[in-house]
Amino acid sequence: MREVPAKSHWVERGMVELLYRSGLSRATARWTAGRGAIYMLHSVVPDRRTYLDSDLRTTPAFLDGLLSHLRAARVDVIRLDEVPGRLLDRDRQRFVVFTFDDGYADNFVHALPVFERHKAPFAIYVTSTMIDGSLEGWWLGLERLFRCHANVEIAPMQRRWILDCRRDRANAYQKTCEWVNQDVRSRAAWLRPTFARYNINLGKITREVGMTVDQFRQLAKHPLVTVGGHTESHPNLVQLCRAEACGEIVRNKAYLETLGDRPVDHFAYPFGRPNSCGAREAGFVRQAGYRTATTAFHGCLAGSGRCDLFQLPRVGINRPYESVSLARLQIDGTTAAFRRLKAAFHAPE
Numbered sequence: 120m121r122e123v124p125a126k127s128h129w130v131e132r133g134m135v136e137l138l139y140r141s142g143l144s145r146a147t148a149r150w151t152a153g154r155g156a157i158y159m160l161h162s163v164v165p166d167r168r169t170y171l172d173s174d175l176r177t178t179p180a181f182l183d184g185l186l187s188h189l190r191a192a193r194v195d196v197i198r199l200d201e202v203p204g205r206l207l208d209r210d211r212q213r214f215v216v217f218t219f220d221d222g223y224a225d226n227f228v229h230a231l232p233v234f235e236r237h238k239a240p241f242a243i244y245v246t247s248t249m250i251d252g253s254l255e256g257w258w259l260g261l262e263r264l265f266r267c268h269a270n271v272e273i274a275p276m277q278r279r280w281i282l283d284c285r286r287d288r289a290n291a292y293q294k295t296c297e298w299v300n301q302d303v304r305s306r307a308a309w310l311r312p313t314f315a316r317y318n319i320n321l322g323k324i325t326r327e328v329g330m331t332v333d334q335f336r337q338l339a340k341h342p343l344v345t346v347g348g349h350t351e352s353h354p355n356l357v358q359l360c361r362a363e364a365c366g367e368i369v370r371n372k373a374y375l376e377t378l379g380d381r382p383v384d385h386f387a388y389p390f391g392r393p394n395s396c397g398a399r400e401a402g403f404v405r406q407a408g409y410r411t412a413t414t415a416f417h418g419c420l421a422g423s424g425r426c427d428l429f430q431l432p433r434v435g436i437n438r439p440y441e442s443v444s445l446a447r448l449q450i451d452g453t454t455a456a457f458r459r460l461k462a463a464f465h466a467p468e
């Protein structure tokens with residue numbers, strides 16, 4: 120089935136190509152790009168059109184093309200460990216870091232061979248329960264639910280969806296995720312009867328998509344790979360009390376260090392939005408002994424002193440389409456500059 124992007128995506132793609140091919144993004148990068156950027160990715164699959172959650176999927180072919188582009192453009196692809204030092208170094212060329220969240224088995228199966236071919240490093244932020252199979256991955260369950268069923272009732276949301284085409288299914292999936300994200304702790308639990316009714320088994324899905332202990336160990340000892348923490352059960356940390364949040368962070372770190380027999384120095388906040396990580400959570404991560412923490416706040420990395428190592432922004436590559444031009448605009452700081460402009464024009468008087 121061929122994905123048909125919405126009309127607005129064609130307009131956006133046109134603008135992206137114009138900004139990139141005109142050279143405008145590279146010309147303005149000296150003011151907008153900062154010292155470097157961190158790409159945020161999740162799952163790597165041969166054909167992302169199979170899935171409704173395209174913002175979580177990328178392809179090996181795209182990664183291959185992007186790594187070739189970065190090498191030709193003389194942008195350094197560096198290890199996550201090097202970020203604090205590189206932020207202090209004014210004289211080095213710009214850098215990017217590739218990070219993959221959650222702990223998908225496909226990071227081992229599909230991403231690793233591409234990065235090995237390019238001799239490029241990358242980092243994985245791993246949730247403990249993704250490996251042991253007990254993750255309550257409601258977002259994965261919703262993707263499966265809307266992909267496999269055309270008539271879906273989400274009773275706690277008081278919505279029934281009649282879905283004719285892929286675009287409708289993706290839209291229903293997106294809307295339901297947004298609804299859960301408003302109160303993850305309660306609403307994820309409210310979805311359990313819905314999943315049971317449609318025979319969606321979250322444990323089975325996690326065991327299908329999560330990396331195995333053996334895959335994790337191989338990645339942990341691989342010279343190109345840095346392992347980072349991503350909590351025990353992928354909660355919204357803001358919604359937990361201090362003891363619960365610290366327990367999630369500390370137990371995950373200990374689990375990964377024991378399993379991989381390596382120190383784990385870097386962390387990514389689950390969800391990573393302003394409503395899921397703030398100064399309190401940054402304090403917990405620092406106390407747990409981490410050296411850096413990344414968010415899903417969109418942006419490039421300014422020089423040290425202006426960049427909080429426990430609230431590092433990232434740029435998400437994935438849209439309903441994939442494009443090296445867009446990935447380049449993001450590390451040139453063009454997309455972040457547009458967002459700031461848009462926010463300024465929409466700011467209340």
Ligand SMILES: [Zn+2]
Nearest residue numbers: 220221389390
């Ligand atoms: Zn995550």
